[in-house]
Amino acid sequence: MRTIRSRLIAIGGLLALAVWQLIPTDVTQRVRDATTGRMKDTTIRRVPINLGLDLQGGIHLALEVDQSKGPVPDCADAIQRAEKVVRTRIDEFGTSEPVVQIQGRCRLIVELAGEKDPARAKGIIQRTAFLEFRITDMKNLFRDALPEIDKALQRAGVRPSGQGAAAASVTQLFGTDTGKAKGKPAKGKAAAKDTTDLNAPGPLSSLLFQGQVNGEYLVPEEQVPVAESLLARPDVQRLTPRGLELRWGTEVLSRAGRSYRTLYAVEDRPIITGEYLQDAKSTRDPLTNQSVVNFVLSRRGGRIFERETGRHVQDYMAIILDGRVQGQPPIIKSQIGQRGQIELGAKPLQDAQDLALVLKAGALPAPLTIIEERTIGPSLGQDSIRDGLHAGIVGVALVVLIMVVYYRLSGVLAVAALALYVVFTLAGLAGFGFTLTLPGLAGLVLSVGIAVDANVLIFERIREELQHGKLVRTAVDEGFKHAMSAIIDSNVSTALTAFILYLVGTGPVQGFAITLIIGIAASMITAIFVVRTFYMIWLDRRPDMATLSV
Amino acid sequence: MIRLFANANYDFIKWRRWAYGLTAAIIIPGFALFLVRGLNYSIEFTGGTLIQVQTAEPVGPDRIRSALDAAGIRDAEIQQFGAANEYVIRARIGRADAVVEGSTETTAAAVDSALGRTLGPAPQHYKILRTEAVGPKVGRELQGKAFLAIFFSFIVTLVYLAVRFEWRFGLAAVLATFHDILTTIAFIRYLDLEVSLVVVGAVLTMVGYSLNDTIIIFDRVRENLRKFRRQNLYEILNLSINETLPRSVLTHGTTMATTVALVLLAGEVLRPFALVMTFAIFTGTFSSIYIAAPLLMYIEKRWPGEDARGARALRPPGSVPLNPPPPSGSPEVRSKAAV
Numbered sequence: 001m002r003t004i005r006s007r008l009i010a011i012g013g014l015l016a017l018a019v020w021q022l023i024p025t026d027v028t029q030r031v032r033d034a035t036t037g038r039m040k041d042t043t044i045r046r047v048p049i050n051l052g053l054d055l056q057g058g059i060h061l062a063l064e065v066d067q068s069k070g071p072v073p074d075c076a077d078a079i080q081r082a083e084k085v086v087r088t089r090i091d092e093f094g095t096s097e098p099v100v101q102i103q104g105r106c107r108l109i110v111e112l113a114g115e116k117d118p119a120r121a122k123g124i125i126q127r128t129a130f131l132e133f134r135i136t137d138m139k140n141l142f143r144d145a146l147p148e149i150d151k152a153l154q155r156a157g158v159r160p161s162g163q164g165a166a167a168a169s170v171t172q173l174f175g176t177d178t179g180k181a182k183g184k185p186a187k188g189k190a191a192a193k194d195t196t197d198l199n200a201p202g203p204l205s206s207l208l209f210q211g212q213v214n215g216e217y218l219v220p221e222e223q224v225p226v227a228e229s230l231l232a233r234p235d236v237q238r239l240t241p242r243g244l245e246l247r248w249g250t251e252v253l254s255r256a257g258r259s260y261r262t263l264y265a266v267e268d269r270p271i272i273t274g275e276y277l278q279d280a281k282s283t284r285d286p287l288t289n290q291s292v293v294n295f296v297l298s299r300r301g302g303r304i305f306e307r308e309t310g311r312h313v314q315d316y317m318a319i320i321l322d323g324r325v326q327g328q329p330p331i332i333k334s335q336i337g338q339r340g341q342i343e344l345g346a347k348p349l350q351d352a353q354d355l356a357l358v359l360k361a362g363a364l365p366a367p368l369t370i371i372e373e374r375t376i377g378p379s380l381g382q383d384s385i386r387d388g389l390h391a392g393i394v395g396v397a398l399v400v401l402i403m404v405v406y407y408r409l410s411g412v413l414a415v416a417a418l419a420l421y422v423v424f425t426l427a428g429l430a431g432f433g434f435t436l437t438l439p440g441l442a443g444l445v446l447s448v449g450i451a452v453d454a455n456v457l458i459f460e461r462i463r464e465e466l467q468h469g470k471l472v473r474t475a476v477d478e479g480f481k482h483a484m485s486a487i488i489d490s491n492v493s494t495a496l497t498a499f500i501l502y503l504v505g506t507g508p509v510q511g512f513a514i515t516l517i518i519g520i521a522a523s524m525i526t527a528i529f530v531v532r533t534f535y536m537i538w539l540d541r542r543p544d545m546a547t548l549s550v
Numbered sequence: 551m552i553r554l555f556a557n558a559n560y561d562f563i564k565w566r567r568w569a570y571g572l573t574a575a576i577i578i579p580g581f582a583l584f585l586v587r588g589l590n591y592s593i594e595f596t597g598g599t600l601i602q603v604q605t606a607e608p609v610g611p612d613r614i615r616s617a618l619d620a621a622g623i624r625d626a627e628i629q630q631f632g633a634a635n636e637y638v639i640r641a642r643i644g645r646a647d648a649v650v651e652g653s654t655e656t657t658a659a660a661v662d663s664a665l666g667r668t669l670g671p672a673p674q675h676y677k678i679l680r681t682e683a684v685g686p687k688v689g690r691e692l693q694g695k696a697f698l699a700i701f702f703s704f705i706v707t708l709v710y711l712a713v714r715f716e717w718r719f720g721l722a723a724v725l726a727t728f729h730d731i732l733t734t735i736a737f738i739r740y741l742d743l744e745v746s747l748v749v750v751g752a753v754l755t756m757v758g759y760s761l762n763d764t765i766i767i768f769d770r771v772r773e774n775l776r777k778f779r780r781q782n783l784y785e786i787l788n789l790s791i792n793e794t795l796p797r798s799v800l801t802h803g804t805t806m807a808t809t810v811a812l813v814l815l816a817g818e819v820l821r822p823f824a825l826v827m828t829f830a831i832f833t834g835t836f837s838s839i840y841i842a843a844p845l846l847m848y849i850e851k852r853w854p855g856e857d858a859r860g861a862r863a864l865r866p867p868g869s870v871p872l873n874p875p876p877p878s879g880s881p882e883v884r885s886k887a888a889v
Contacts, residue, residue: 054819062688118681370683370685371684371685371687371688372682372683372684372685372688373658373681373682373683373684374680374681374682374683375678375680375681375682376679376680377677377678377679377680379677379679380602380679380680383817384817384819384820387815387816387817387820388816388817388820390815390816391808391811391812391814391815391816391820392811394811394814394815395807395808395809395811395812396808398804398807398808398811399804399807399808402800402803402804402807403804405552406552406554406800408551438748438819438820439748439751439820439823442748442812442816442820442823442824443755445808445811445812445816446755446805446808446809446812446827448808449801449804449805449806449807449808449809450759450762450801450805452800452801452804453762453797453801453804453805456797456800456801456804457766457797457801460794460796460797460800463553463556463796464793467556482773485769485773486765486766486769486770489714489715489765489769490761490762490763490765490766490769491762492710493707493710493711493758493761493762493765494758494759494761494762496703496706496707496710497703497706497707497754497755497757497758497761498755498758500699500702500703500706500754501699501703501751501754501755503702504695504696504698504699504702505695505699505747505751509747509748509750509751509754512748512751512755513751516755516758550551
């Protein structure tokens with residue numbers, strides 16, 4: 001009895017774990033708003049199984065560095081720059097979880113599930129990277145304009161979002177003196193007066209927190225869509241001080257358990273652009289042990305940079321790639337000519353490598369050529385799911401029928417185990433985060449047919465033992481014992497083949513192999529362990545059973 | 551209680567020569583065809599462009615062809631795909647006029663605009679459901695990978711079976727599986743199925759399935775070899791096949807039920823896969839009985855195993871063995887500790 005109980009606990013635990021993996025959860029998806037054309041986050045509830053592109057529709061692209069207009073010496077380096085660039089643009093895609101990864105050495109894979117406009121997606125990916133350096137809003141002109149903007153918004157009937165609990169206007173999150181660098185005292189005073197006006201938190205200013213650098217603001221992650229839509233309003237853009245533009249940063253900072261996105265007010269004119277940049281390298285300064293990025297400009301670029309940096313010593317310079325501020329803007333310490341160095345302080349070398357990649361991406365844009373493209377319309381994906389489910393239901397119904405008619409009550413046990421098998425396999429796919437593809441769906445249906453094999457082997461063996469005149473209890477024991485070697489050897493060799501399929505194959509074939517491997521593991525558990533437990537309970541209830549319904 | 555083939559006692563091995571003949575009749579013409587015409591590779595392997603369109607009304611492939619001809623895309627294949635108003639257009643690299651300017655991507659755009667001119671504007675009159683554009687380099691890589699996958703799966707199986715059974719069993723199982731690959735290629739050639747990545751996946755699954763089936767029988771052979779020390783291999787093979795016959799019928803029955811459901815219901819994209827899997831169940835079962843078992847016998851005869859069953863492998867059943875092994879319980883010299 002004790003062994004039966006512990007077995008039931010184990011099965012119950014596994015089942016609970018599996019069901020837990022399959023409980024629908026809230027998934028945040030970025031979708032493009034049909035009317036405004038902007039991205040917005042929506043939350044939907046769904047079973048957390050990733051569907052492949054062929055099931056939910058979408059676009060798969062394989063890209064390589066275009067070598068048709070002259071060879072590119074280091075394609076691995078070029079593809080890394082390209083990856084960085086595509087990642088920067090990730091928010092522009094109309095999809096929730098874009099996949100951007102380097103395959104092998106010189107190939108970039110981009111997968112955009114749910115993307116409906118392939119031409120637009122390809123345009124985003126193949127657009128040449130644009131790098132520029134711009135001085136941030138050192139005079140805090142934007143901050144000073146905030147009260148006006150708030151008033152205008154209030155007149156237009158925009159209520160501050162309920163989240164505004166965190167005090168009112170531009171709040172000092174760090175307590176740093178923002179006027180430290182070069183703030184103009186007169187303007188600063190005017191701003192100070194408004195920020196003390198806690199009674200009227202403005203719709204926009206309640207979302208913004210002052211950052212460490214002049215012109216840097218932090219926006220709580222969950223408020224980013226609200227802030228985006230406010231900033232896009234024409235009245236807000238009209239009131240934004242002349243000569244300034246707002247740019248989102250790529251960094252997500254966490255302060256006191258909340259995460260913030262950075263927003264920068266920068267000058268609308270770059271002091272220099274990527275075309276003058278020749279090279280960038282990251283190193284660790286051996287003396288100070290700081291991570292640094294060294295960059296070299298062309299001679300003409302050096303002259304421009306020298307003039308501009310001379311004018312902006314002690315100002316912050318935002319490094320902007322494709323309209324996104326990369327990392328924290330460094331301060332310009334002195335006049336810089338053809339060669340410059342960005343010190344990242346105690347930050348890891350990885351950050352320096354990333355920044356060097358950004359600089360190089362702007363300097364040496366890697367033209368990408370599409371070597372493989374698959375676009376699957378969403379309706380085709382839905383049709384595939386529907387057809388696959390129909391085939392699955394009919395197939396499973398036939399298997400159930402055959403098993404119950406042939407093996408009677410034992411067949412019913414096997415079918416119950418089969419139900420567990422399907423739950424376990426789906427949970428395995430969800431739990432390990434594998435993607436269910438169309439071939440995977442076929443593999444799942446097929447594996448239902450194969451999954452009963454272990455039970456068939458066991459039942460046939462029990463029948464043989466009963467025929468040899470053994471008692472029911474002994475026959476069941478022997479049946480399981482003797483069938484075991486065949487089950488293990490055959491399943492292991494199939495799993496090995498599937499494993500090789502996974503290693504060597506790509507995309508759809510890998511999805512199929514994964515489903516097969518998870519299916520084999522689940523079928524071993526259910527056919528051997530679960531059915532055995534059912535038998536134990538059955539025999540325990542009817543110890544004097546003379547004939548077995550098998 | 552339903553019992554199929556209980557206590558069956560067929561002499562399967564006796565029919566082996568007929569089985570070889572049947573196999574040869576399938577493989578040889580299929581391979582002749584394969585050598586002459588090659589396989590119908592999908593654009594994943596050849597490189598090129600595939601476009602699946604759904605039209606508002608069933609316009610027929612000829613109308614689409616004339617639309618493409620007008621746009622200068624001449625050598626494309628056009629095929630009705632599933633429903634009457636769905637078509638697949640394939641433009642392969644290497645066909646002179648099939649691909650616009652050698653680029654797979656511009657071809658897709660050119661097809662789109664050609665359809666738009668002839669059939670009317672896009673969402674109302676036709677809809678592009680799927681496009682695939684594959685460069686020639688990707689196709690070549692995939693071909694190499696498919697062969698690698700089959701090759702490695704053979705090696706791994708040989709090693710696994712050599713460890714778990716004996717190398718003779720492993721060799722017989724792998725050769726039988728190789729036979730299955732040949733018959734499957736012949737089958738694909740007969741039906742002129744399109745060889746896509748998914749079909750290659752089906753062939754590899756077939757490898758796993760066929761091995762699985764062979765191993766079930768070999769497992770019984772291994773057990774019976776220990777149990778019946780007086781029988782020769784011919785009898786033991788027949789006995790083992792007969793004993794596992796009910797299982798074979800049941801398992802292949804259930805698996806066949808699911809693959810046939812896939813063939814009939816799972817849609818056009820999966821149909822080649824499902825057809826190959828259905829055939830794989832036939833050939834896998836056939837080869838386990840008629841190829842793997844007799845091969846094991848030949849291998850035993852050629853390179854006899856420890857207990858010299860190979861020498862008697864081909865003797866007719868029921869005759870007296872020449873050198874009967876000592877019956878169990880006969881006196882043996884043991885070390886003192888074991889007594």
